[in-house]
Amino acid sequence: MKKYIMPSLKLTLVMIVLCSALYPLLVSGIAKAAAGKGGGAKAYLDGKVVGYANVGQKFTEDKYFWGRPSAVDYNAAGSGGSNKGPSNPDYLATVQARIDSFLVHNPAVKRNELPAELVTASGSGLDPHISPRAALVQVKRVAAARKLNETLIADLVRKQVQRPLAGCLGPEKVNVLQLNIALDQISLKK
Incomplete structure (x- = not known):
């Protein structure tokens, strides 16, 4: 059981960081470079x-x-x-x-x-x-x-x-x- 739970938790943590932090920062950065600065x-x-x-x-x-x-x-x-x-x-x-x-x-x-x-x-x-x-x-x-x-x-x-x-x-x-x-x-x- 431990063999399956630890990889699942690690993957969940990686996806949370990617989807909740890195991706929004990337999109926001691109918007700031566009006309209107994202506004x-x-x-x-x-x-x-x-x-x-x-x-x-x-x-x-x-x-x-x-x-x-x-x-x-x-x-x-x-x-x-x-x-x-x-x-x-x-x-x-x-x-x-x-x-x-x-x-x-x-x-x-x-x-x-x-x-x-x-x-x-x-x-x-x-x-x-x-x-x-x-x-x-x-x-x-x-x-x-x-x-x-x-x-x-x-x-x-x-x-x-x-x-x-x-x-x-x-x-x-x-x-x-x-x-x-x-x-x-x-x-x-x-």
Whole structure:
């Protein structure tokens, strides 16, 4: 019996040290070397933190671009999806309500022009990005709400497009928070 207990206790002690001390220290050290020093990529407007660029934010006013809906109401402490399948009646009703709301706020947009990402939540519920198409479809509403030229707003969207890594890894995307900060900076200058 002693032959089995001692190796088990030694292995348990080694794993406790590895998993409870060394691994967390390693991960923390890597985070400290990354952008934001492990505290997230803070986004600023006029020297004040207005959010985190790597976490989706809730924008519902017409003067802002809207991001992807969130099944967790943008709560970064508990990311996750709704876990409802595409044929679930509750899920379909939620998506239909999002479509109806979007079309009411964007009357110039036809239903078939509406990108799916603007009415369906991401898997994490915290996706900070939308496609350039999803941003451009909102230009008319944002320009009207801010009384700005649509071409100016569309150009701003195009400037905010982040290209794929190495030119081919991933899609083009727009960070909604950074786009809205750039929009507020234009409005402040006017």
